Amino acid sequence: MKEIFIICGPTASGKTSLAISLAQKLNAEIISADSRQVYKELNIGVAKPSNEDLKLVKHHFIGSVSISENFTAGMYAQLARKVISKYFETNNSIVICGGTGLYIKALFEGLNRPPVSEEIRERVNHLMETHELSHVSDLLIHKDPQLASEINLDNPRRVQRALEWVLAGKPQSEVEPIPTDWKISSFGIGISREELYRNINFRVDQMLKEGLWEEVESLVPYQNLNALQTVGYKEIFDCKNGLLTQNEAIEKIKQHTRNYAKRQITWFNNEHKTHWLTQKSQEEMVEEILLSQGS
Secondary structure, X not given: OEEXXXXXXXXXXXXXXXXXXXXXXXXXXXXXXXXXXOEOOOOHHHOOOOHHHHHHOOEEOOOOEOOOOOOOHHHHHHHHHHHHHHHOOOOOEEEEEOOXXXXXXXXXXXXXXXXXXXXXXXXXXXXXXXXXXXXXXXXXXXXXXXHHHHOOOOOHHXXXXXXXXXXXXXXXXXXXXXXXXXXXXXXXXXXXXXXXXHHHHHHHHHHXXXXXXXXXXXXXXXXXXXXXXXXXXXXXXXXXXXXXXHHHHHHHHHHHHHHHHXXXXXXXXXXXXXXXXXXXXXXXXXXXXXXXXXX
């Protein structure tokens, strides 16, 4: 039996540390399922694992593509399947770590979408042009709350595409079935909403001390790329463009990160069968994971 341990859940809940501890215990490697850490140019603002972390356990899909590339969930799934299959030729356990539900869904279920007619595309495009993004996002949430929980609702392009898919019909999954000897289990850290939000606020403050503002300033020439339409970067771009003060940008980063974490919790509660671990020491959580699998 080949075992896949997924460590998932909201940002700032402690996934990276737990995944590393588990992988060390299993003598396994880690597949990242994070749609922002995959980019080479993004570091501080995406809480990428440190160089020390990467030396402890081999990671895949950390800093592996450029922000100039159009890297999709489907591309990730195809590549990750190949890595896992090759890895399982000589190993029995692997750890997947990340909070991008769409990547995990694509990897194990597929994400082939129905074709979108020109009429639907024009309807949604008209909505985007004549209404605030929040209005279109609310419409998407009303029509398909599950799909809405999977995406960044602050990203206009992703909201537009998602609404087009919903209006065109439910996404269809077409992917090779998971091999019968793959045993997949998902775990998240059961952290209270209050503590999670404290962690998020603290993490943002730490990122700023580590040079987040300078990192984003270095990316200003590329601010219109899709990969940079994301929390922590977009708010600082808005500040540089005179739309927000520095203090407003920092508060928006914290607020938008909290909003994103809330959507991640919804996703992993409703769409993905996640076993929530009692929050305790890393060693105890690792033991709980292994005991639950009879490992």
